[in-house]
Amino acid sequence: MSTFLAGFSLGLSLIFAIGSQNAFVLKQGLKNQYVFIICLVCALSDAIFISFGVAGFGVIVNKYPEVETIARYGGAIFLTVYGLLSFKSAFTKDHALVAGEQSSGSLIKAVLTCLAFTWLNPHVYLDTVVLLGSISTQYQPHEFYFGLGAVTASFVFFFSLGYGARFLAPLFKRPNAWKVLEFAVGIIMLSIALSLVMMA
Numbered sequence: 001m002s003t004f005l006a007g008f009s010l011g012l013s014l015i016f017a018i019g020s021q022n023a024f025v026l027k028q029g030l031k032n033q034y035v036f037i038i039c040l041v042c043a044l045s046d047a048i049f050i051s052f053g054v055a056g057f058g059v060i061v062n063k064y065p066e067v068e069t070i071a072r073y074g075g076a077i078f079l080t081v082y083g084l085l086s087f088k089s090a091f092t093k094d095h096a097l098v099a100g101e102q103s104s105g106s107l108i109k110a111v112l113t114c115l116a117f118t119w120l121n122p123h124v125y126l127d128t129v130v131l132l133g134s135i136s137t138q139y140q141p142h143e144f145y146f147g148l149g150a151v152t153a154s155f156v157f158f159f160s161l162g163y164g165a166r167f168l169a170p171l172f173k174r175p176n177a178w179k180v181l182e183f184a185v186g187i188i189m190l191s192i193a194l195s196l197v198m199m200a
Contacts, residue, residue, distance in 0.1 A: 041114050042158045043151075
Protein backbone atom coordinates (compact mmCIF):
# COMPACT_ATOMS: atom_id res chain seq x y z
CA MET A 1 0.00 0.00 0.00
CA SER A 2 2.86 2.41 0.77
CA THR A 3 4.30 1.82 -2.72
CA PHE A 4 0.90 2.54 -4.30
CA LEU A 5 0.58 5.76 -2.28
CA ALA A 6 4.09 6.83 -3.25
CA GLY A 7 3.20 6.44 -6.93
CA PHE A 8 -0.15 8.17 -6.41
CA SER A 9 1.31 11.19 -4.61
CA LEU A 10 4.19 11.66 -7.04
CA GLY A 11 1.95 11.20 -10.09
CA LEU A 12 -0.53 13.73 -8.72
CA SER A 13 2.16 16.29 -7.97
CA LEU A 14 3.55 16.06 -11.51
CA ILE A 15 0.23 16.75 -13.28
CA PHE A 16 -1.26 19.20 -10.76
CA ALA A 17 0.40 22.29 -12.24
CA ILE A 18 -1.69 24.30 -14.70
CA GLY A 19 -0.51 23.52 -18.21
CA SER A 20 -1.81 23.37 -21.76
CA GLN A 21 -3.50 20.00 -21.32
CA ASN A 22 -5.12 20.93 -18.02
CA ALA A 23 -6.32 24.27 -19.41
CA PHE A 24 -7.97 22.45 -22.31
CA VAL A 25 -9.71 19.97 -19.99
CA LEU A 26 -10.91 22.88 -17.86
CA LYS A 27 -12.38 24.65 -20.90
CA GLN A 28 -14.14 21.46 -22.04
CA GLY A 29 -15.60 21.05 -18.57
CA LEU A 30 -16.83 24.64 -18.50
CA LYS A 31 -18.48 24.20 -21.91
CA ASN A 32 -19.86 20.78 -20.87
CA GLN A 33 -18.48 19.39 -24.12
CA TYR A 34 -17.41 15.73 -24.35
CA VAL A 35 -16.11 15.88 -20.78
CA PHE A 36 -16.03 12.13 -20.15
CA ILE A 37 -14.26 11.32 -23.42
CA ILE A 38 -11.67 14.09 -23.01
CA CYS A 39 -10.90 13.10 -19.42
CA LEU A 40 -10.65 9.46 -20.48
CA VAL A 41 -8.26 10.29 -23.35
CA CYS A 42 -5.99 12.23 -20.99
CA ALA A 43 -6.02 9.56 -18.29
CA LEU A 44 -5.48 6.66 -20.70
CA SER A 45 -2.62 8.53 -22.40
CA ASP A 46 -0.97 9.03 -19.02
CA ALA A 47 -1.51 5.35 -18.26
CA ILE A 48 0.32 4.42 -21.48
CA PHE A 49 3.22 6.77 -20.72
CA ILE A 50 3.55 5.57 -17.15
CA SER A 51 3.39 1.92 -18.22
CA PHE A 52 6.19 2.52 -20.74
CA GLY A 53 8.24 4.27 -18.08
CA VAL A 54 7.81 1.56 -15.47
CA ALA A 55 8.55 -1.08 -18.12
CA GLY A 56 11.85 0.63 -18.94
CA PHE A 57 10.93 2.78 -21.93
CA GLY A 58 12.75 5.68 -20.29
CA VAL A 59 15.99 3.97 -21.32
CA ILE A 60 14.98 4.30 -25.00
CA VAL A 61 14.28 8.02 -24.63
CA ASN A 62 17.68 8.54 -23.03
CA LYS A 63 19.38 6.51 -25.77
CA TYR A 64 17.61 8.28 -28.65
CA PRO A 65 17.27 11.94 -27.60
CA GLU A 66 16.00 12.91 -31.07
CA VAL A 67 12.60 11.51 -30.01
CA GLU A 68 12.37 14.19 -27.34
CA THR A 69 13.65 16.88 -29.75
CA ILE A 70 10.96 16.11 -32.35
CA ALA A 71 8.24 16.18 -29.70
CA ARG A 72 9.60 19.44 -28.26
CA TYR A 73 9.55 21.45 -31.50
CA GLY A 74 6.32 19.87 -32.72
CA GLY A 75 4.70 20.74 -29.42
CA ALA A 76 6.04 24.32 -29.52
CA ILE A 77 4.52 24.90 -32.96
CA PHE A 78 1.16 23.45 -31.95
CA LEU A 79 1.03 25.45 -28.70
CA THR A 80 1.93 28.68 -30.50
CA VAL A 81 -0.89 28.25 -33.02
CA TYR A 82 -3.42 27.35 -30.32
CA GLY A 83 -2.26 30.23 -28.12
CA LEU A 84 -2.72 32.73 -30.95
CA LEU A 85 -6.20 31.33 -31.63
CA SER A 86 -7.04 31.83 -27.95
CA PHE A 87 -5.93 35.47 -28.14
CA LYS A 88 -8.04 35.93 -31.27
CA SER A 89 -11.05 34.44 -29.50
CA ALA A 90 -10.50 36.67 -26.47
CA PHE A 91 -10.55 39.85 -28.55
CA THR A 92 -13.04 39.02 -31.30
CA LYS A 93 -15.68 36.67 -29.86
CA ASP A 94 -18.44 37.21 -27.33
CA HIS A 95 -18.84 34.02 -25.29
CA ALA A 96 -21.53 33.35 -22.74
CA LEU A 97 -22.10 30.04 -21.03
CA VAL A 98 -25.65 28.74 -20.80
CA ALA A 99 -26.28 25.95 -18.30
CA GLY A 100 -26.19 22.60 -20.03
CA GLU A 101 -25.26 24.15 -23.36
CA GLN A 102 -23.27 21.95 -25.73
CA SER A 103 -20.63 23.53 -27.97
CA SER A 104 -20.91 22.97 -31.70
CA GLY A 105 -17.36 21.59 -32.00
CA SER A 106 -17.11 18.02 -33.21
CA LEU A 107 -16.03 15.13 -31.02
CA ILE A 108 -13.24 14.17 -33.44
CA LYS A 109 -11.80 17.69 -33.38
CA ALA A 110 -11.93 17.80 -29.57
CA VAL A 111 -10.22 14.40 -29.24
CA LEU A 112 -7.51 15.25 -31.81
CA THR A 113 -6.80 18.54 -30.05
CA CYS A 114 -6.60 16.74 -26.72
CA LEU A 115 -4.23 14.13 -28.18
CA ALA A 116 -2.02 16.88 -29.60
CA PHE A 117 -1.82 18.64 -26.23
CA THR A 118 -0.89 15.33 -24.63
CA TRP A 119 1.38 13.57 -27.10
CA LEU A 120 3.22 16.65 -28.42
CA ASN A 121 4.20 17.79 -24.96
CA PRO A 122 7.75 16.64 -24.14
CA HIS A 123 7.19 17.51 -20.48
CA VAL A 124 4.74 14.61 -20.36
CA TYR A 125 7.44 12.22 -21.59
CA LEU A 126 9.99 13.58 -19.16
CA ASP A 127 7.61 13.46 -16.19
CA THR A 128 5.81 10.18 -16.81
CA VAL A 129 8.18 8.07 -18.89
CA VAL A 130 11.63 9.17 -17.71
CA LEU A 131 11.06 10.49 -14.18
CA LEU A 132 8.36 8.09 -12.97
CA GLY A 133 10.04 5.25 -14.83
CA SER A 134 13.39 5.83 -13.15
CA ILE A 135 11.88 6.34 -9.68
CA SER A 136 9.83 3.16 -10.02
CA THR A 137 13.08 1.16 -10.02
CA GLN A 138 13.51 2.12 -6.37
CA TYR A 139 10.44 0.06 -5.52
CA GLN A 140 11.47 -3.24 -7.13
CA PRO A 141 9.99 -5.80 -7.14
CA HIS A 142 6.81 -3.80 -6.48
CA GLU A 143 7.16 -1.23 -9.27
CA PHE A 144 3.82 -2.39 -10.70
CA TYR A 145 2.02 -0.98 -7.65
CA PHE A 146 4.01 2.25 -7.91
CA GLY A 147 2.89 2.61 -11.53
CA LEU A 148 -0.68 1.70 -10.63
CA GLY A 149 -0.69 4.47 -8.02
CA ALA A 150 0.52 7.01 -10.59
CA VAL A 151 -2.09 5.88 -13.13
CA THR A 152 -4.84 6.14 -10.50
CA ALA A 153 -3.71 9.69 -9.72
CA SER A 154 -4.14 10.64 -13.37
CA PHE A 155 -7.69 9.28 -13.50
CA VAL A 156 -8.63 11.02 -10.25
CA PHE A 157 -7.11 14.33 -11.34
CA PHE A 158 -8.49 14.61 -14.87
CA PHE A 159 -12.02 13.52 -14.01
CA SER A 160 -12.04 15.85 -10.99
CA LEU A 161 -10.84 18.73 -13.15
CA GLY A 162 -13.27 18.04 -16.00
CA TYR A 163 -16.38 17.55 -13.90
CA GLY A 164 -15.35 19.98 -11.16
CA ALA A 165 -15.27 22.80 -13.71
CA ARG A 166 -19.08 22.91 -13.68
CA PHE A 167 -18.93 24.57 -10.26
CA LEU A 168 -17.36 27.56 -12.02
CA ALA A 169 -20.13 27.64 -14.61
CA PRO A 170 -22.09 30.52 -12.99
CA LEU A 171 -19.01 32.73 -13.29
CA PHE A 172 -18.62 31.94 -16.98
CA LYS A 173 -22.14 32.97 -17.85
CA ARG A 174 -20.55 36.41 -18.20
CA PRO A 175 -18.79 36.98 -21.55
CA ASN A 176 -15.95 38.93 -19.92
CA ALA A 177 -15.03 35.91 -17.81
CA TRP A 178 -14.56 33.87 -21.00
CA LYS A 179 -12.40 36.62 -22.47
CA VAL A 180 -10.16 36.52 -19.41
CA LEU A 181 -9.96 32.72 -19.58
CA GLU A 182 -9.13 32.74 -23.30
CA PHE A 183 -6.45 35.37 -22.72
CA ALA A 184 -4.99 33.39 -19.80
CA VAL A 185 -4.98 30.20 -21.87
CA GLY A 186 -3.17 32.07 -24.65
CA ILE A 187 -0.52 33.26 -22.18
CA ILE A 188 -0.10 29.72 -20.84
CA MET A 189 0.23 28.20 -24.32
CA LEU A 190 2.77 30.74 -25.58
CA SER A 191 4.84 30.63 -22.38
CA ILE A 192 5.03 26.82 -22.55
CA ALA A 193 5.91 26.99 -26.25
CA LEU A 194 8.71 29.44 -25.45
CA SER A 195 9.99 27.25 -22.62
CA LEU A 196 10.11 24.26 -25.00
CA VAL A 197 12.23 26.20 -27.50
CA MET A 198 14.50 27.52 -24.74
CA MET A 199 15.16 23.92 -23.65
CA ALA A 200 17.31 23.46 -26.76
